[in-house]
Amino acid sequence: MTEYALELNNITKKFGDFTAVNDLSLRVERGEIFGFLGPNGAGKSTTIRMLCTLAKPTSGSALIAGYDLIKDPSKVREKIGLVAEKMIMYDDLTAAENLRFFGKLYKMPKQKREERIDLLFNLVDMQKWKDTQISKFSTGMKQRINVIRALLPEPEILFMDEPTLGLDPQTTFAIREIIRDINNNGVTVILTTHAMTEAEALSHRIAIIDHGKIAALDTPQNLKNIISKSDTSIFKTKITNLTSKMVEKIRSLKVVTALAQQDDNNLKISANGMGALNQIIDTIRIEGGDISSITNSNEPTLEDVFLTVTGKEIRDHVNEKSNILEHNSNPQTRVR
């Protein structure tokens, strides 16, 4: 048994001129829950697709569960499970028929397959829905089936692309429980998310990924320490008569490293060095701004880390579906 679950060496993926994943190198240990955190279009899904043999890297190499991704993709496939963003199941078949079909493709002996299907339906508490057609399920029910489908062949590594996107809080909670549960049984989990809370709640380690590159990689606590140990401070301020001119003035200050406008009145500012707060307040006052509140968060969140390392804000979209178009037109995630 090799030491690492994943070993990526300089993985790059280009689509024409566009570089989706740029020279990615990292190691994930067996038994870890590893999170890729980043906004839409950061290259998370492309990375997962490459690691699941669904896309070929333009360059670089990787070992998945000890097998070479490029030279031995069929061995890799035997070791992994995939929970993709688009659910992998046939609407016209029942839940059990879906699992049975994939069980056959994984060459599971019949008796073992049926036992495992029973066990998994119990795990997600859906035993009585076993013989119901998928088309009659709610999104939450479908996602439970989507997860146990990936778990059916007892994978060593489970890849999950946005596993709780668009789910209600109850299902989100249940899915997270399952992830922890299977991880306790020794399964390595690689997940992507653009939800801070999700990454923080589940992952042992997090890679913050932006423009196909790792901006920071550490445990959630260590990532937060980047802020508390440095001179960087995160301010939240509410200005009743906020103008875009005011925002640009603050942004152009030398002490300000990142700025995110959260709505018509609220700003989140990452700033460096002594006297930063004074400078920011002065700028707002000179522009005629009316500050109704300003706070300095002592306990940094992962959101603050993201703002500091990428220079932009990631919004917590845990319970709303978003797409790239929305994302680009969203003034709150404007890149500095």
Add this chain to the structure above:
Amino acid sequence: MNITYILKDSYHIMQKDLLALRRNRESVAALIILPIAFLLLFGYIFPSATTEQHMPMGIVNLDNGQASSALVTQIENMNKNSGAMNIVNYSSVEEAKTQIDRGNVYGTFIIPPGFSNNLTNGKSGNLIVYVDNSNPQLSSSVESAASNTITALNGMQAEINVVKMGSTTVNAQSIVFPFTQNIETTIPGKSNYFNFLAPGLMIMIVMITVMTGIPEAISKEREMGTFDGMLSAPINQISIILGYTASLCVKGFAQVILVLAIAIIFFGVTIQGSILLAFFLLLLGIFSFVGIGILAVSSSKNQATGTTIVNLIMFPMMFLAGIFFPIQQMPWFMQDISKIIPLTYAADAMRKVMLLNANISDVIIQILILVAFGIVTMSLAVILFRRSMTT
């Protein structure tokens, strides 16, 4: 690469696809409606073997002799019995022409003045058949009906003349018509257009099912996301192609049996040759078409493009393969094009087997061409398919 696993996985994929089909009523309906619609459409829109009946036709008698009015009566009676033409009397040529222009009659007989006089003076009586040839097909029907009428009248008159000349010892008919004919055909009984159409139609329906089915199925899986489930499973990609081809074969065969049943029951089609050989040809046809479908889906990003490419290839094939019209009736350059279409050979072989009771050695050239075509397209398709799967 383990052949047993490839075949097993193909079987599982086929099983899954057919199960999904059974659950989806709309898909089952589409599967049944397509061949029935095709059959009825093509069975009824083309001209039937017998010529048109009850064609409206005018007659204008400008002569006032005895012979001409006897002729008018004879023409009327003859057509009343045969039902070929419905004869309407007009008093002037102008009136008849107006009716032709209005589309009420297809043409008119005109008996010119002096017709009866010519006959009594030992000359031929000439009558004019005036035909509206703005529709070539109708005008040729009318022309042949009119000339049949005149020929029959000539025969009758000639026999009467022979009898009048006093040779009672001989058969008058054998003098007027010394030659007669009996036509015997390869297919016993009366042949009809549907006999010609059915074999080609069967192979065409299978072609449509397979060629549109492959891009449809694979694009759907791709867009739904289920394709990733299969591709990330430890199976050979060939299994996906084989599985879907097998599933489409089952669907195609179901349609063919339906077509055959309708053709036999409603259109009186008879099968002279071996059914087994016919089914083997159908399978071979599928083998030669499926590659084109896979090529189309591999070189397109979504279902719409894939379907467009397939239609672009399929439509010329349908009309140039000699399914609806004999290839021999096409201009030479079209005949050349039809020679590079696999459907031509499949339909030709199918017709020979079903109608002429040809055996395998009679259609071996067609079989070899289909096999070669299939091998070339399939090899290209597999290469392109594998490349398109991992972008």
